């Protein structure tokens with residue numbers, strides 16, 4: 618019960634990593650607000666009616682008003698927000714940069730970075746009030762070790778890491794910790810979406826991505842959930858501004 622009593626907002630909760638994060642956080646005793654644009658997977662995996670520590674909220678994390686409303690709903694229900702784990706994100710099929718449209722660029726930035734600004738902005742007043750809090754922004758090892766064609770995605774994740782570090786120094790006086798978590802290639806449905814259009818994504822997963830991990834296997838959603846539990850727990854009370862790689866050595 619390493620997160621006993623902690624009220625946590627998990628975004629991207631219906632995704633591969635998000636579902637595991639919700640499961641692990643509930644198991645560790647947290648109250649969890651599971652946010653996603655697509656709430657069906659999380660509703661299917663967990664029975665809200667049976668669990669007073671879970672609420673599922675449909676939210677587009679690029680909408681400032683929707684984010685504020687969701688955070689307000691959490692505070693109305695549990696009176697506080699102790700932790701934010703931001704896992705919502707979108708991929709980019711490998712594309713030469715000159716073929717990326719401005720609209721595609723802006724969409725990736727909005728979902729992967731602007732969302733983090735909006736969510737952080739919405740939870741910080743409550744965290745400041747209680748003089749404690751923790752945020753984990755899920756970026757990507759690609760922010761340190763790029764792959765060709767993932768230009769907008771990599772730029773968005775690099776900005777997300779920089780934002781996490783900027784917030785870490787700004788919020789340290791309020792005892793609010795902010796860390797970036799960089800997954801390596803992780804076995805979720807998103808991974809196949811990084812393949813160039815028209816290529817076999819399953820084949821790419823099994824070969825290109827797996828071979829790029831020195832420890833010899835894809836990262837599992839569980840690996841990410843373990844790290845998120847640690848970073849949100851009191852065991853990590855002196856960990857802030859960290860760029861925490863869970864990548865099997867991919868970044869080396």
Ligand SMILES: NC(=O)c1ccc[n+]([C@@H]2O[C@H](COP(=O)([O-])OP(=O)(O)OC[C@H]3O[C@@H](n4cnc5c(N)ncnc54)[C@H](O)[C@@H]3O)[C@@H](O)[C@H]2O)c1
Pocket residue numbers: 628629630631632633634635652653654655676677678679703704705706707708728755756757758799800801802803804805806807808
């Ligand atoms: N899978 C990988 O290989 C990998 C590697 C490094 C980093 N990441 C990052 O990890 C995070 C989780 O990825 P995943 O692999 O679980 O992917 P996923 O596609 O399984 O989950 C992403 C979730 O985000 C949600 N989402 C997308 N846009 C949204 C929006 N506007 N509002 C609310 N929710 C929205 C989706 O509905 C989905 O449930 C992402 O930020 C991703 O960029 C993934």
